[in-house]
Amino acid sequence: MHADVRAGAIACTLFALTHAFYIPGVSYKAYRDGDVLPLLVNKVYSDQSELQYAYTELPFVCPPTGRVRAGRFTSGASLSLNLGEVLRGDRITVSDYELNMGTDDEAHFLCSKTVNKEGLKRTRELIRDGYVAEWIVDNLPGATSFQTTDKTRRYYAAGFKIGEEVIASPGAPPQYFLYNHLTLVIRYRLAPGRDGEQGKKVVVGFEVFPKSVEAENRDKDGLPNKDSLAGEKKLELVAKSNTTDGADENEDASLEIPFTYSVYFRKEEKLEWKNRWDMYFVVADDSTNIHWFAIINSIVIAGLLSAVVAVILARTIQGDISDDGKIKSRSARGPHTPRRLRDKSSGLLSDLEGDVDLDDDDDDDALEDVTGWKLVHGDVFRPPPHGSLLAPLIGSGIQLLLMTATLLLLSALGILNPSFRGGYVSVGTGLFIAAGLFSGYFSSRIYATYGGTAWQQNILITASLVPGLLFATTLVLNLFVWVQASSTAIPFSTLLALLALWLFIQLPLVYVGGRHGFVRAGAYAQPIKANAVPRAIPRQSWGQRTGQAVLLSGGIPFVVMFIELMFVLKNLWMDKSGFYYVFGFLGVVVGILVVTVVEVSIVATYVLLCSENYNWPWHSFFVGASSAAWIFAYLVYYFFSKLHISGFISGMLFFSYGALACGVYGLGMGTVAFFSAWWFVGRIYGAIKVD
Secondary structure (H helix, E strand, O other), rough: OOOHHHHHHHHHHHHHHHHHHOOOOOOOOOOOOOOOOEEEEEEEEEOOOOOEEEEEHHHOOOOOOOEEEEEOOEEOOOOOOHHHHHOOOOOOOOOOOOOOOOOOOOEEEEEEEEEHHHHHHHHHHHHHOOOEEEEEEEEEOOOOOOOOOOOEEEEEEEEEEEEEEEOOOOOOOOOEEOOOOOEEEEEEEEOOOHHHHHEEEEEEEEEEEEEEEEEEEEEEOOOOOOOHHHOOOOOOOOEOOOOOOOEEEOOEEEEEEEEEEEEEEEEEOOOOOOHHHHOOOHHHHHHHHHHHHHHHHHHHHHHHHHHHHHHHHHHHHHHOOOOOOOOOOOHHHOOOEEEEEEEEOOOOEEEEEOOOOOOOOOHHHHHHHHHHHHHOOOOOOOOOHHHHHHHHHHHHHHHHHHHHHHHHHHHHHHOOOOOOOOOOHHHHHHHHOOOHHHHHHHHHHHHHHHHOOHHHHHHHHHHHHHHHHHHHHHHHHHHHHHHHOOOOOHHHHHHHHHHEEEEEEEEHHHHEEEHHHHHHHHOOOOOOOOOOOOOOOOOOOOHHHHHHHHHHHHHHHHHHHHHHHHHHHHHHOOOHHHHOOOOHHHHHHHHHHHHHHHHHHHHHHHHHOOOOOOOOEEEEEEHOOOOOHHHHHHHHHHHHHOOOOOOOOHHHHHHHHHHHHHHHHHHHHHHHHHHHHHHHHHHHHHEEOOO
16 A cells, blocks of 8 residues: 555656656647737846846836736736746746737837936947847747848847947947837747647747837827838937927936837748747757767867776786785885885895885896886875865765756756756756765765764765855855846845755755765775875976876866867857757767766876875866866956957956856866776775785
């Protein structure tokens, strides 16, 4: 009976999860002729600024009146948003625009808005900075329609401009015109299955064609005549006084702006509902060859590294280990150190910095077999300096890696996609919190391995490291963004909710995993017990020093992901209205990147041990994380050479978010490198015997 109850509960949970996500080609909303389609307004954004603004809070926008009703939607109502939508700056509100399925409306008056001098100045600034508006119909963003260069295909760019800046002649002051008439084109087709047989329709496209129309030559209802709509006279944003016809600099100067719109429904037979998002990805599809080039480039580099690692594992190490794999421990030989042949011609012997058991008759042959990595076998498993800090870093890295791998998998399967607005951040946050269980487990075991005893303190540090850094940085940045009245600012209530998630969900999960890892699982077994007294590390050459070796090693993973990185940055910072959707390519590149980091870590660790330096744990971690420094350096170059972001706050947001992203990436790749070196060191030293 209990088994049946559990099975039923699991089935219900899975059923609920399937309805929590949008599955392409499965869930859709069908409309009958005459049904109201709610038009939702969201925000405005620009590729020249990191600040976004809620559309309804702009000075020129008509306030909603509540006259439009569609089911549970009423104009003026704000929609409930998920965590991801709030964090990405969405502020979705039902508008007064009236759209009835299948009913065209050639001209419809919305409102007449009086904008004061300050509001006009603000509107001109938004137009100057290239802000575009995001509207939504049936979960599709309003799009500007374009054609490919060969004019064979049409594609969409999400959003539409709110106005235009015109410079009549060189040296002349710019003129600003507001788009106050919008032509909305809704493309539809019959719904699939029985709904289509009943005449229901589904939306497959939403296009917006904005136009600036003069305020004069209108009828009593505020509608422009056909000549005005077809003419070239535009609405310039110039404040006017009530007593004059020209521009006026008085404080009471203002401009009355009439807003109108047209609605047209057009049948689209060539585009199926399940493929309606493809229109936003036509340009991305054209870059498929470049994605393949990036993958081939990454495979070649990873293949060369694989050959180097194969040589190290199959030839060098096997040649270094003697036939019986036997190394005499220091405790068996006494407190003195073995001898090294300093001058064969004179027969003088000096101390040998190693622990190899040598017979007097075979000193010369045995000494020739001694290599650097075998000399440090008694210290290679010694707890590293500040190991209590390394353990939380590794635990947090495990947490981030699990979250990232699951997100890539869900995205590649299509469960997470652009139609699930805010889904990446919302699901990612949930996955990060759930992965806290594994974070605490691995952090505690590594902490115990390095001799730590205050495991509860280690758990608190592990649970607070990444969330604390993100929360503190966001809080400081919000102080600047709040002043700008931007929707980019996270509401205080959301900050409290995030704090509650950390305190009541993640912290207990990290504690449960950490307690199990420290108390029950315990420390990892080490092949060789560390000597009581650490040996001196010889002076390292320039190329073997940690700083130089780490920096050079980080360049290889950066080269592997460089091309795909350009696509990601282009979608994040330049084409903010676009959607990065080629997660299959991204997953392959990330997989090759992980393999590359593993191989670079093994090679770097082997070179370090051969130089008789046994401080490999921190070294391997920094080797993996160092490519983050290359990425941030490229971000600096990208900001000044490719982007057009202006303003102190926008620049601060760019570099702050970029630094956080690089830090998170470095933490994940550092963890990969650490465990790779851990496996490698255990492998080679587990192959030798110590008396």
